[in-house]
Amino acid sequence: MKTNLRKNSKAIIVLTVIAVFLFVAARGMSGKDVLITVLRGFSIGSVTFLVAAGFSLIFGLLDVLNLAQGTLYMIGAYVGWTVYVRPDTFVDLLTPILLILAGFAFSALWGRLAGLVKLAPKPRKTIAWLLILVGFGLLAVVLTRYPIAKWDLDVYTESPITYSYMADQGMRIIPAEVAFDRISPFLALAGLLLTSAISAFGIALLNRDENRSKSITWRKLLVPGILLLVGILAAVFNSRITSWMFNMSTNLLFVIAILIAVLSGVGLGALMETTLIRPLYNRPIYQLMLTLGLGTIGLQIVQAVWGRPEFVFPKPEFFIGTGGACPATNIRDLFANHCSTILLLGGRVRVYDEIFIPIVGIIVLILVWILLKRSRIGMIIRAGVQDRQMVEALGINVRRVFTLVFALGVGLAAFGGALAASSSGLTPTMGERLLLSALIALAIGGLTSFPGAALGSLLVGLIQQFMIKYGQIGIPLPFTDAVFKPSPPLVPASTVLLMVVVLLILPHGLLGTKE
Amino acid sequence: MSNILEVKNIHSFINQYHILQDVDFVVPKGSITALLGRNGAGKTTTLKSILGLAIVREGKIIFQGIEVQGMQPFEIAALGIGFVPEHRAIFRDLSVEENLKIAERNKGDLESKSAFIFDLFPDLKKFLNLRGTELSGGQQQMLAIARALVADNSLLLIDEPSEGLAPVIIEHMINVIRQLSKQSTVVLVEQNFLVASKLAEYFVIIEEGKSVASGLMKDLEADKAMIHRYLGAA
Numbered sequence A: 001m002k003t004n005l006r007k008n009s010k011a012i013i014v015l016t017v018i019a020v021f022l023f024v025a026a027r028g029m030s031g032k033d034v035l036i037t038v039l040r041g042f043s044i045g046s047v048t049f050l051v052a053a054g055f056s057l058i059f060g061l062l063d064v065l066n067l068a069q070g071t072l073y074m075i076g077a078y079v080g081w082t083v084y085v086r087p088d089t090f091v092d093l094l095t096p097i098l099l100i101l102a103g104f105a106f107s108a109l110w111g112r113l114a115g116l117v118k119l120a121p122k123p124r125k126t127i128a129w130l131l132i133l134v135g136f137g138l139l140a141v142v143l144t145r146y147p148i149a150k151w152d153l154d155v156y157t158e159s160p161i162t163y164s165y166m167a168d169q170g171m172r173i174i175p176a177e178v179a180f181d182r183i184s185p186f187l188a189l190a191g192l193l194l195t196s197a198i199s200a201f202g203i204a205l206l207n208r209d210e211n212r213s214k215s216i217t218w219r220k221l222l223v224p225g226i227l228l229l230v231g232i233l234a235a236v237f238n239s240r241i242t243s244w245m246f247n248m249s250t251n252l253l254f255v256i257a258i259l260i261a262v263l264s265g266v267g268l269g270a271l272m273e274t275t276l277i278r279p280l281y282n283r284p285i286y287q288l289m290l291t292l293g294l295g296t297i298g299l300q301i302v303q304a305v306w307g308r309p310e311f312v313f314p315k316p317e318f319f320i321g322t323g324g325a326c327p328a329t330n331i332r333d334l335f336a337n338h339c340s341t342i343l344l345l346g347g348r349v350r351v352y353d354e355i356f357i358p359i360v361g362i363i364v365l366i367l368v369w370i371l372l373k374r375s376r377i378g379m380i381i382r383a384g385v386q387d388r389q390m391v392e393a394l395g396i397n398v399r400r401v402f403t404l405v406f407a408l409g410v411g412l413a414a415f416g417g418a419l420a421a422s423s424s425g426l427t428p429t430m431g432e433r434l435l436l437s438a439l440i441a442l443a444i445g446g447l448t449s450f451p452g453a454a455l456g457s458l459l460v461g462l463i464q465q466f467m468i469k470y471g472q473i474g475i476p477l478p479f480t481d482a483v484f485k486p487s488p489p490l491v492p493a494s495t496v497l498l499m500v501v502v503l504l505i506l507p508h509g510l511l512g513t514k515e
Numbered sequence B: 001m002s003n004i005l006e007v008k009n010i011h012s013f014i015n016q017y018h019i020l021q022d023v024d025f026v027v028p029k030g031s032i033t034a035l036l037g038r039n040g041a042g043k044t045t046t047l048k049s050i051l052g053l054a055i056v057r058e059g060k061i062i063f064q065g066i067e068v069q070g071m072q073p074f075e076i077a078a079l080g081i082g083f084v085p086e087h088r089a090i091f092r093d094l095s096v097e098e099n100l101k102i103a104e105r106n107k108g109d110l111e112s113k114s115a116f117i118f119d120l121f122p123d124l125k126k127f128l129n130l131r132g133t134e135l136s137g138g139q140q141q142m143l144a145i146a147r148a149l150v151a152d153n154s155l156l157l158i159d160e161p162s163e164g165l166a167p168v169i170i171e172h173m174i175n176v177i178r179q180l181s182k183q184s185t186v187v188l189v190e191q192n193f194l195v196a197s198k199l200a201e202y203f204v205i206i207e208e209g210k211s212v213a214s215g216l217m218k219d220l221e222a223d224k225a226m227i228h229r230y231l232g233a234a
Helices: A002-007 A009-027 A031-062 A069-085 A087-105 A107-116 A121-145 A160-168 A185-206 A218-236 A238-247 A250-280 A284-306 A331-337 A351-374 A376-386 A388-393 A398-424 A430-445 A450-473 A490-505 B043-051 B073-078 B096-101 B109-120 B122-126 B137-150 B167-180 B193-199 B217-222 B224-231
Strands: A341-344 A347-350 B003-014 B017-028 B032-036 B055-063 B081-084 B155-159 B185-189 B202-207 B210-216
Touching: A009 A031, A009 A450, A009 A490, A031 A069, A031 A347, A031 A351, A031 A376, A031 A398, A031 A430, A031 A450, A069 A087, A069 A160, A069 A250, A069 A284, A069 A398, A069 A430, A087 A185, A087 A218, A087 A238, A107 A185, A107 A218, A121 A185, A185 A218, A218 A238, A250 A284, A250 A398, A284 A430, A341 A351, A347 A351, A351 A376, A351 A398, A351 A450, A376 A388, A376 A398, A376 B096, A388 A398, A388 B073, A398 A430, A430 A450, A430 A490, A450 A490, B003 B043, B003 B185, B017 B032, B017 B043, B017 B055, B017 B185, B017 B202, B032 B043, B032 B193, B043 B055, B043 B073, B043 B081, B043 B155, B043 B185, B073 B081, B081 B137, B096 B109, B096 B137, B109 B122, B109 B137, B109 B167, B122 B137, B137 B155, B137 B167, B167 B185, B167 B193, B185 B193, B193 B217, B202 B217, B202 B224, B210 B217, B210 B224, B217 B224
Parallel strands: B017 B210, B032 B185, B032 B202, B081 B155, B155 B185
Antiparallel strands: A341 A347, B003 B017, B003 B055, B202 B210
């Protein structure tokens, strides 16, 4: 204990100074202002933490700075919104996505078949690329003809803004279904499966040596089988699932929306790592350019699909109660009336933004902590951060763990986006701001330290919120009558200032260790 | 006696550096074979090549009848090769128990081997909850060897086991490796010729990336000229 104190004396002093600083800042406010400011700080801190934690996990094990993390956070928000506000679009999309995944997921089968093809390397390569091109080309044709109900950015009454508004008002009307008119349903389903299978087979032809000797077991066919089945079922029962989702409790729908957002983040992360990041493991500069570029591409795609204007992600019914009994004065009333606000110390506290989000943030912190400290995967991650080669020399497939960690990190960011969208709204720029906050939080807390990510995020959130609050009430300057009101641009600047001060004293951040 | 490992004329690279330029030897099953040579001769790279941690561009490595060159390191290790690297490579963020547990290839490996392991290294049992790096150098070396014993490994690659250890502890370690060799074949890299000659039945001398001599250890011990020529000391 004593040596620990001495070793971390600088960090303890800095933390104490920050705590005193925050305490002094809090003394200048009334009790309810302090409470609300601190809760908001926790809320912003939680969302920042979700992005920063993913960032730190990925950087710690893979040494990759994933600058697309902000965009992936934003994509999580937009995916969640789509499932929540337009379940019909989601159900329409489900079939093509699952069938394409199924086509690729039969990889064991394709690998085995490719192993049977006896060809000289050169024609084999040519044929493989030809199959890949033809497969993807036909896939594009089928996809563009596949009917998907969607909003229309150019028509105001059918824009995301309008649908958001309607959902917010509780008007959950099922939009008109789009019929199979440019392609027959059977051809569409078969086409999706077949074209992705052709592409996957082409890819299998390219990696000649892999998979050949491996046998096909039922377990390897189980996952693609399930994907295929669910995809077809989603197509057959399309309108029934849609109306079921439109009529379900918005609480349940909200949970589903968040889950799908996380899953899409995990999927995107796995795809990114296996296809794009993996070839660049020893080239950090290329990784930076790649992830930065991917972030920009993602941003443009989101703008093209969902449009630039800001719109809201309506809150589920649990958090929007109003009326005579609201704001709630105690927890029991809160649960009985589902109030959107609760009175604490005489101040109105928003339940979703200022209580629910921080609680979720803390739960995620604990869960990831348990994953890292208690599970075998966590053990491999902690060991791999230090010495990748030795872990591999023990017979552990570190690559698979890499993919998993990357997927998990991106999933966390997507989770943060979907969670935050209900409180902050959706805009294509939401990711950039948060990426910056998350990076600052990591610099403050220590880049590879997971508790550091949490501490840094919390500090960033608190300082931002205190600055915003003082922007409203002003700081009376000593010995004068003047009142200083920090202007909004000082809010992000204050976090940067904190980072500079911390890094000057502790170059590795508060909880970081020397490399 | 059959050979568990055959290294056939390999050329290996670490990054772009051509380190091994024709290394060739066999390891008889159940033996202890010592790789000898001066610093930087390529002994450690030879061990890394066997495990796939160094890139083998030419030649073949055959382990239990399987050509392993070009395979992923984790696949090679999973065939039954345990690795004790130089400087031990204990995971500092893991407890002693976790350092052992991470080497499990099947659930319950550690449990079934624990009697054997703690019989060899009674010290480790006392320190299960300490961080790996809170151990002394000798204990870390024991932990590194113990880690290679958790899974069923028929071949152990041990790099510089005596490095930086006190003479008493070296003595203990020699006994441990002798006991191990009753169950697994051992390939040993050793700077300390006295230690190597006490342990090994066979030797391979590597000089500037080439294997220049190999044979029975007792023949080498008798050949003072050769020892002087290749190892500098006698």
